[in-house]
Amino acid sequence: MDERYKPLADEIRPESLDDVVGQKHILGPNGMLRRIVLSGSVPNMIFYGPSGTGKTTVARIIAERTSRTLRRLNATTAGIADIKKIIDELDTFLTPGGVLLYLDEIQYFNKKQQQSLLEFMEDGRITLIASTTENPYFCVFGAVLSRSTVFEFKPVAPEEVRQAVLRAVGIANARRTVPVTVEEDAIKRISLACGGDVRKAMNALELLFSTVEDGGVITEEDAAAVTQKSAVRYDRDGDEHYDILSALMKSLRGSDPDAALHYLARVLETGDLPGVCRRILCSASEDIGLAWPQAVPVVKACVDSALQLGLPEARLPLAEACIFLATCPKSNTACLAIDAALSDVRAGKAGSIPRQLQNVHADGTGFEREQGYLYPHSFPNRWVPQQYLPDELKDVRYYDYGDNKTEQAAKAYWEKIKG
Numbered sequence: 168m169d170e171r172y173k174p175l176a177d178e179i180r181p182e183s184l185d186d187v188v189g190q191k192h193i194l195g196p197n198g199m200l201r202r203i204v205l206s207g208s209v210p211n212m213i214f215y216g217p218s219g220t221g222k223t224t225v226a227r228i229i230a231e232r233t234s235r236t237l238r239r240l241n242a243t244t245a246g247i248a249d250i251k252k253i254i255d256e257l258d259t260f261l262t263p264g265g266v267l268l269y270l271d272e273i274q275y276f277n278k279k280q281q282q283s284l285l286e287f288m289e290d291g292r293i294t295l296i297a298s299t300t301e302n303p304y305f306c307v308f309g310a311v312l313s314r315s316t317v318f319e320f321k322p323v324a325p326e327e328v329r330q331a332v333l334r335a336v337g338i339a340n341a342r343r344t345v346p347v348t349v350e351e352d353a354i355k356r357i358s359l360a361c362g363g364d365v366r367k368a369m370n371a372l373e374l375l376f377s378t379v380e381d382g383g384v385i386t387e388e389d390a391a392a393v394t395q396k397s398a399v400r401y402d403r404d405g406d407e408h409y410d411i412l413s414a415l416m417k418s419l420r421g422s423d424p425d426a427a428l429h430y431l432a433r434v435l436e437t438g439d440l441p442g443v444c445r446r447i448l449c450s451a452s453e454d455i456g457l458a459w460p461q462a463v464p465v466v467k468a469c470v471d472s473a474l475q476l477g478l479p480e481a482r483l484p485l486a487e488a489c490i491f492l493a494t495c496p497k498s499n500t501a502c503l504a505i506d507a508a509l510s511d512v513r514a515g516k517a518g519s520i521p522r523q524l525q526n527v528h529a530d531g532t533g534f535e536r537e538q539g540y541l542y543p544h545s546f547p548n549r550w551v552p553q554q555y556l557p558d559e560l561k562d563v564r565y566y567d568y569g570d571n572k573t574e575q576a577a578k579a580y581w582e583k584i585k586g
Contacts, residue, residue: 176369179335180224187221187228188331188365189323194225200318204229209267211288213307214298216320217407219364222298226269235267235294242275250283257292265292273297274306281308288314322363329358331365335372345381352387360394408442415489416446420454424493431489435482444470447488458498458571465491498569507565518557548584
């Protein structure tokens with residue numbers, strides 16, 4: 168291979184903010200990050216977002232606009248020794264204006280490694296631009312976070328990825344004696360299937376170019392072959408895992424069957440069957456609850472079927488469960504009631520169990536007085552007034568009937584009996 172060869176993803180890397188695709192919310196004409204870069208006064212910053220969305224590119228552009236010496240570390244391979252080497256360069260002719268440190272994947276630095284930068288961030292000798300694909304409020308040490316401004320980079324929209332793909336096609340064809348024809352449907356497929364990751368789109372395109380001769384044609388079928396499942400962003404230990412499952416559960420709660428099926432499909436494409444089954448089971452009790460108590464056995468049957476069938480057949484009972492839950496009436500009264508009861512218990516609001524509720528078998532140990540328990544089945548309508556809560560909580564109310572048909576029927580029943 169030619170030693171001067173550069174991967175397409177690097178060769179197409181923008182040289183100015185105007186060439187960066189996506190991120191208009193921070194890099195648009197009035198975007199805050201653009202205004203900061205153009206001001207020339209660069210603060211400590213943390214770039215948060217999925218891969219292939221321009222974090223490294225923007226950091227490089229910023230570095231070129233500052234008088235500071237650029238140093239770059241990747242936290243997956245760097246350690247304290249690498250940080251110390253940069254610190255030793257401070258106040259020398261190697262870094263006359265200070266250091267702009269671009270720290271990629273900061274989430275892989277432990278607390279001690281992150282803390283080692285604090286003193287120099289504080290006095291301005293090091294300006295930190297860190298990037299992470301995980302939520303910085305969880306993975307970045309608080310003192311570093313408090314000294315930094317966080318900017319979120321979002322997945323690039325397909326129409327903007329298309330612009331990058333077209334530029335890349337031109338660059339790739341410039342390497343050829345006879346240009347390759349890329350069908351419009353192939354460009355569309357690559358732009359959609361990359362899931363907002365421009366680097367992934369570039370890698371797919373480069374692979375496609377490597378499979379055709381000069382003057383050849385890249386078809387949609389070719390593009391489909393190299394982009395299978397590539398649009399799925401999913402890391403079982405990362406934010407995307409919890410974001411998709413959260414979106415699924417909130418779609419069920421929001422009674423949107425179409426959105427629920429969309430997020431179900433995204434999870435199923437990753438093969439995370441246990442994760443999605445757990446959330447669906449939870450929704451039956453948390454969100455449908457007493458509005459339709461039969462939802463629990465129905466959904467349990469669907470989940471059991473899915474786990475027994477395995478993928479891909481598991482999609483059928485799980486889709487049935489999601490549509491069922493999304494279209495069921497909703498009530499969270501049971502969830503609110505138990506959470507309120509737990510809150511009191513954890514706050515120490517307990518008290519002695521009323522004598523009439525205590526275990527009768529303990530009455531032969533010196534506490535032989537009459538228990539006084541009233542057996543409801545011995546009274547009309549199987550109910551009798553009786554104190555069940557401890558004295559400290561005797562008037563507390565945790566459960567309020569929901570406004571759905573099932574709970575209102577129960578309310579009417581007991582109001583008639585209890586008066």
